[in-house]
Amino acid sequence: MLSKNTVKxxxxxxxxxxxxxEGLFFVEGEKxxxxxxxxxxxxxxxxxxxxFESRNSPFxxxxxxxxxxxxxxxxxxxxxxxxxxxALAIVRMKSNTSFVPSDxxxxxxxxxxxxxxxxxxxxxxxxxxxxxxMVLSPQTAEFYNPKVIQATMGSFTRVQFFYxxxxxxxxxxxxxxxxxxxxxxxxxxxxQIEPGVILxxxxxxxxxPEIGKWVTKKVTIPGFGQAESLNVAIATAIxxxxxxxxxxx
Amino acid sequence: MLSKNTVKxxxxxxxxxxxxxEGLFFVEGEKxxxxxxxxxxxxxxxxxxxxFESRNSPFxxxxxxxxxxxxxxxxxxxxxxxxxxxALAIVRMKSNTSFVPSDxxxxxxxxxxxxxxxxxxxxxxxxxxxxxxMVLSPQTAEFYNPKVIQATMGSFTRVQFFYxxxxxxxxxxxxxxxxxxxxxxxxxxxxQIEPGVILxxxxxxxxxPEIGKWVTKKVTIPGFGQAESLNVAIATAIxxxxxxxxxxx
Numbered sequence: 001m002l003s004k005n006t007v008k009x010x011x012x013x014x015x016x017x018x019x020x021x022e023g024l025f026f027v028e029g030e031k032x033x034x035x036x037x038x039x040x041x042x043x044x045x046x047x048x049x050x051x052f053e054s055r056n057s058p059f060x061x062x063x064x065x066x067x068x069x070x071x072x073x074x075x076x077x078x079x080x081x082x083x084x085x086x087a088l089a090i091v092r093m094k095s096n097t098s099f100v101p102s103d104x105x106x107x108x109x110x111x112x113x114x115x116x117x118x119x120x121x122x123x124x125x126x127x128x129x130x131x132x133x134m135v136l137s138p139q140t141a142e143f144y145n146p147k148v149i150q151a152t153m154g155s156f157t158r159v160q161f162f163y164x165x166x167x168x169x170x171x172x173x174x175x176x177x178x179x180x181x182x183x184x185x186x187x188x189x190x191x192q193i194e195p196g197v198i199l200x201x202x203x204x205x206x207x208x209p210e211i212g213k214w215v216t217k218k219v220t221i222p223g224f225g226q227a228e229s230l231n232v233a234i235a236t237a238i239x240x241x242x243x244x245x246x247x248x249x
Numbered sequence: 250m251l252s253k254n255t256v257k258x259x260x261x262x263x264x265x266x267x268x269x270x271e272g273l274f275f276v277e278g279e280k281x282x283x284x285x286x287x288x289x290x291x292x293x294x295x296x297x298x299x300x301f302e303s304r305n306s307p308f309x310x311x312x313x314x315x316x317x318x319x320x321x322x323x324x325x326x327x328x329x330x331x332x333x334x335x336a337l338a339i340v341r342m343k344s345n346t347s348f349v350p351s352d353x354x355x356x357x358x359x360x361x362x363x364x365x366x367x368x369x370x371x372x373x374x375x376x377x378x379x380x381x382x383m384v385l386s387p388q389t390a391e392f393y394n395p396k397v398i399q400a401t402m403g404s405f406t407r408v409q410f411f412y413x414x415x416x417x418x419x420x421x422x423x424x425x426x427x428x429x430x431x432x433x434x435x436x437x438x439x440x441q442i443e444p445g446v447i448l449x450x451x452x453x454x455x456x457x458p459e460i461g462k463w464v465t466k467k468v469t470i471p472g473f474g475q476a477e478s479l480n481v482a483i484a485t486a487i488x489x490x491x492x493x494x495x496x497x498x
Contacts, residue, residue: 117366121480130473155476188494224379224493227404231370234486237479241487244473245437 002047002068010047010078010090016142023093025144028079030086034059035154037089045090047075052086080146093144098162099133103175106131106195106243109166111211112139112202113232119143120151121233122200127155129240134161135169135197137211166199170214173197177214178243179207180235184218187242195247200236251296251317259296259327259339265391272342274393277328279335283308284403286338294339296324301335329395342393347411348382352424355380355444355492358415360460361388361451362481368392369400370482371449376404378489383410384418384446386460415448419463422446426463427492428456429484433467436491444496449485 012018013026024044027036030052036043037059046063047070053060060067072085079088101107108126113119119141126134140163141148149156170177176196199215201207207215221230221238230238261267262275273293276285279301285292286308295312296319302309309316321334328337350356357375362368368390375383389412390397398405419426425445448464450456456464470479470487479487 121483124476124480125483127474127476128472128479132474153476153478158475221490222493223377225376225381226407227373227376227402229402230377230486231373234370234374234483237483237486238490241470241490244471 002070002074006045006068007078010088013090014080014146016145019093019142019144024090025093025149026079026088026090026146027149028075028081028084028088028146029150030056032149032152032154033087033089035157036091037063039157041094041157042092043089044092046087047078047089048087049075049085056087080150096162098164098169099160101133101173101175101197104195105133106240106247107133107135107197108236108240109135109137109169109177109197109199110140111137111166111199111207112205113200114139114141115203115232116141116145116147117151118203118231118233119145120148120156122236123148123152123159124155125233125237125240127152127158129244131240132158132160134159135166136161136163137166138163166211166214170197170211176216178217178219178239179212179215180221180239181207181215181218182220184220186222187219187239188222190219190242190246193243193246198236198239198243200232200239203232251319251323255294255317256327259337262339263329263395265394268342268391268393273339274342274398275328275337275339275395276398277324277330277333277337277395278399279305281398281401281403282336282338284406285340286312288406290343290406291341292338293341295336296327296338297336298324298334305336329399345411345413347413347418348409350382350422350424350446353444354382355489355496356382356384356446357485357489358384358386358418358426358446358448359389360386360415360448360456361454362449363388363390364452365390365394365396366400367452367480367482368394369397369405371485372397372401372408373404374482374486374489376401376407378493380489381407381409383408384415385410385412386415387412415460415463419446419460425465427466427468427488428461428464429470429488430456430464430467431469433469435471436468436488437471439468439491439495442492442495447485447488447492449481449488452481
């Protein structure tokens with residue numbers, strides 16, 4: 001049964017300060033909950049409707065922690081979805097562990113991308129293009145924000161990430177860093193590209209000068225009309241698409 | 250001075266039924282208001298802060314309709330922006346007039362794209378790639394929804410559009426129609442493409458079968474990871490980018 005205390009606890013996880021204090025976040029909706037059950041994330045509590053349980057018994061077999069059966073109405077009270085007839089999971093955050101990329105992979109670095117929807121969309125793009133690692137500046141949106149999780153459509157389970165001052169990581173890694181600028185090389189005209197870091201900047205300010213100094217190659221998405229810019233997630237997608245076209249699998 | 254009736258009237262335009270009844274919509278924020286003043290849209294009423302007025306006097310010179318000076322606080326009461334220290338314009342909708350594309354241009358058709366943010370982002374992408382015409386199925390989000398206008402970043406002033414049953418227009422136009430499907434030709438491997446219609450489908454259902462029958466070439470955005478799909482605005486951007494790379498200016 002769903003106690004008042006559990007309701008209060010789950011609702012508290014809508015706020016970052018409680019997520020951070022508890023080291024927990026929530027995931028909702030059938031697809032995302034199934035993805036998290038299949039992943040290496042640790043689920044502490046699962047709220048499921050009867051219909052979710054019957055549809056997804058294979059993914060629930062290995063699940064050993066607390067499970068509470070709830071109604072659709074209860075789920076919609078607890079989460080941010082207007083409609084949720086499936087499940088909500090309380091999941092442990094991963095520790096902020098750094099990685100070192102190999103020199104044969106493409107990775108994404110975000111310099112203060114503030115909008116959770118943009119971050120979530122970029123994580124989904126990374127997963128589409130087989131990019132497995134991301135590094136996020138401290139001012140980038142919080143990975144575990146429910147809006148980020150929602151926008152990733154489950155892809156957050158397949159992308160490794162850590163938060164760190166980009167200055168620090170770029171100094172350490174010594175990899176090619178590609179940044180989108182107005183006066184860079186036209187990505188349609190490139191004939192080859194070395195794997196490295198695709199660096200994307202803040203929604204209004206772009207790549208900051210302190211971080212921009214690490215860019216080893218400026219690239220440009222050619223425009224054919226009058227729009228002054230593209231949304232950062234759109235620009236990330238176009239760069240990933242062009243880079244993967246040149247690099248291949 | 251800003252009367253109570255004017256406040257009430259502007260607030261009513263947040264709802265579609267009043268926008269449609271009045272044939273008016275609102276545009277807010279410095280960039281979008283300047284774009285609308287530079288465009289062929291007719292502005293009926295302009296609310297401006299002192300600082301907007303002094304920064305943008307060249308764009309205000311030709312403006313002959315009603316202008317009311319307001320404070321930042323008043324603007325934020327009237328619009329949807331949390332922060333707006335510049336302007337809000339009440340603008341006349343254009344009539345839903347059909348067009349016939351030439352056989353040398355790329356256009357975009359949307360089959361029930363429901364999310365206003367997606368529609369707005371796609372309009373901005375169209376403008377970036379110099380695509381000047383869009384046709385929208387009747388169930389596609391409303392062009393004049395404030396969230397659509399906001400997401401276009403002013404690009405709504407440069408894209409011609411009309412709402413019509415896509416069945417009707419495709420029967421009439423007899424142009425190549427490109428649709429994104431999982432089993433289409435890989436867009437990275439295409440060596441040429443004829444100008445025509447890029448057709449994008451609904452966020453969850455994709456292109457409907459009735460409309461899909463008009464597709465003359467199925468195309469696929471190659472995936473390299475495990476994400477099952479891309480957001481519709483992201484997919485639109487990647488198709489536009491690949492098509493313009495092949496077609497050129």
